[in-house]
Amino acid sequence: MGDPGNESAVLGGASGLDADAAAALLATARAAAAHAYVPYSGFPVGAAVLTDDGTVVTGCNVENASYGLTCCAERVAAFAAAAAGHRAFRAVAVAAPKALGTTPCGACRQVLNEFVPPDGDVVVLLEGTAGPEATTLATLLPRSFGPTDLDRAAGT
Numbered sequence: 001m002g003d004p005g006n007e008s009a010v011l012g013g014a015s016g017l018d019a020d021a022a023a024a025l026l027a028t029a030r031a032a033a034a035h036a037y038v039p040y041s042g043f044p045v046g047a048a049v050l051t052d053d054g055t056v057v058t059g060c061n062v063e064n065a066s067y068g069l070t071c072c073a074e075r076v077a078a079f080a081a082a083a084a085g086h087r088a089f090r091a092v093a094v095a096a097p098k099a100l101g102t103t104p105c106g107a108c109r110q111v112l113n114e115f116v117p118p119d120g121d122v123v124v125l126l127e128g129t130a131g132p133e134a135t136t137l138a139t140l141l142p143r144s145f146g147p148t149d150l151d152r153a154a155g156t
């Protein structure tokens with residue numbers, strides 16, 4: 001991650017993302033972070049999901065006085081996209097303006113894994129300490145458990 005060669009290997013291909021589109025999606029995630037409701041942690045995060053039909057759906061983290069009910073920006077965006085009818089994500093951009101290099105937490109990686117497109121992977125765009133970084137969900141969540149495991153159990 002982080003070096004230009006790796007980033008160009010991640011972008012393009014099935015993702016359909018070039019560097020300009022990746023930068024735009026990251027900017028959208030950064031803008032979404034401005035709406036974060038983080039009175040307890042002071043750790044704003046924004047996320048922008050790019051669906052397989054090109055729709056962009058944003059989210060921010062939303063905390064709660066009952067801390068365990070807090071939801072991350074990535075899951076807010078993923079659930080909003082799903083609620084709007086989207087079932088495959090090409091990319092997700094994550095921006096944590098106060099903590100460059102932030103990656104999705106384990107719970108969000110698992111939720112995103114539910115919406116991997118059948119023909120590829122979800123590109124994950126991050127704001128690294130040295131600039132934009134592009135990686136993949138498969139890199140962040142190796143040997144994942146997902147819908148196909150349930151299909152195997154059902155013998156389908």
Ligand SMILES: [Zn+2]
Pocket residue numbers: 072073074075104105106107108109
């Ligand atoms: Zn999370």
